[in-house]
């Protein structure tokens with residue numbers, strides 16, 4: 058199933074089809090990464106923005122099947138939606154994934170749910186707005202993973218920078234495949250004070266204890 062979708066995506070890229078006609082699926086290693094984030098969580102509620110034909114949804118749904126949970130995938134292109142339904146059905150994952158048919162900018166605010174993980178993989182110009190909409194559905198401890206932050210660094214470099222400068226979040230660019238910005242919503246925004254400074258400087262809290270500090 059996954060191999061077929063990978064071949065489909067590769068053939069569309071090789072044929073130079075316009076983006077709107079391609080599945081634009083994540084790389085298999087990104088699929089494994091997404092699986093690894095959700096599979097250890099109990100009752101993991103996942104919001105996916107940009108489901109396309111279901112490749113990343115299948116990785117996420119296979120992950121939540123491990124300890125329980127659900128993937129809600131938002132997609133607005135009718136041709137992708139039909140394929141999403143067929144592929145998720147064929148993968149036997151219908152009990153772990155649902156599709157919201159519509160524009161995420163309208164659909165996400167209307168969802169009455171709280172999520173543990175958000176996978177953001179829609180149009181790059183919309184990431185800021187979509188993050189803001191998704192953020193309203195997140196509690197401390199939630200994760201947001203945004204794809205393409207390195208492949209589209211000219212557009213999404215600012216997205217990463219804003220997340221990394223936000224004291225209520227901890228965010229890091231993971232250089233896997235097309236680049237993933239992995240952002241954690243903090244339990245307590247002041248927790249950033251206990252993190253080492255960028256560039257490896259000492260933690261703020263450590264330097265204020267007056268203990269002199271020891272290594273190891």
Ligand SMILES: C[S@@+](CC[C@H](N)C(=O)[O-])C[C@H]1O[C@@H](n2cnc3c(N)ncnc32)[C@H](O)[C@@H]1O
Nearest residue numbers: 081082083107109112113132133134160161179
């Ligand atoms: C990069 S593809 C997603 C690939 C998918 N995550 C995968 O790995 O299989 C982006 C998808 O987002 C959808 N999309 C873009 N903007 C959207 C929006 N505002 N609401 C819903 N879907 C959107 C597009 O139709 C497209 O199918």
